[in-house]
Amino acid sequence: MTSFTELMARLAPQGDDFSIEIPEDWMQGRTTYGGLTAALCLQAVRRAFPTLPALRSAQISFIGPAGGAVRLSPVLLRQGKSMTFAGADLVSEQGIATRAVFAFGAARESALNRTFMAPPEMRPRETCExxxxxxxxxxxxxxxxxxxxxxxxxxxxxSEYDHWIWARHKDKQATDDVALLALADLPPAAVVPMFKTFGPISSVTWGLNFLEAAPTTEAGWWLMQSRAENAREGYSSQDMIVWNSAGEPVITGR
Structure with a gap:
């Protein structure tokens, strides 16, 4: 298998773009795992603009299938006093597959520094299957x-539509925000456990807010909650939260 760290290192510059061959072990059906395509977009942006501040949000559109040789085209959209917006397109032979827009922001003075979410129940990992x-x-x-x-x-x-899992990369070097973005897409749509056989279901887009500039956790383990809101006509919507091992929220998304 090709580890996550090794795969990110294979991203090769080609002028203003980057290229990479996605191996079969990162596929999900006929396309690449969505978390990986999002991570490749972020990695390309980080490589193209290395002085960007902390990642604050990501908006990902999964437009078409991707696999094999792909090209990533990063672009700086706007650089302001405290916020910088950058994006990337991931393009395969079939056309554009993923479009991502990221917001990066330096820390600012804040009148509030607290979370309003109740802490999760931290079930010990050794008791989980x-x-x-x-x-x-x-x-x-x-x-x-x-x-x-x-x-x-x-x-x-x-009948459950609210799911909690512990998850981590097997690659122990995969610890940065790019790796966390890839991992955050691991849970399937929250309605999939309600199915008995697989059927068409898609969330199409993915939006995330990163709540910490440099989140950390114990031994690479993150607690993920995925809660369904609606499913109709082959599409679904859901809320998600990623917590660290101390019970602190680090990502919210939908």
């Missing part, structure tokens, strides 16, 4: 460890 058992799931899942905290596994025919 595997979320995606070894040898199951799509190829990209082999790059991650995951444990079911609450809810149900995919295709369980469950």
């Amino acid at each position: 595997p979320y995606i058992p070894e040898g199951f799931g799509p190829p990209f899942a082999r790059h991650y460890e995951s444990l079911l905290v609450k809810g149900a596994r995919p295709l369980a025919g469950s």
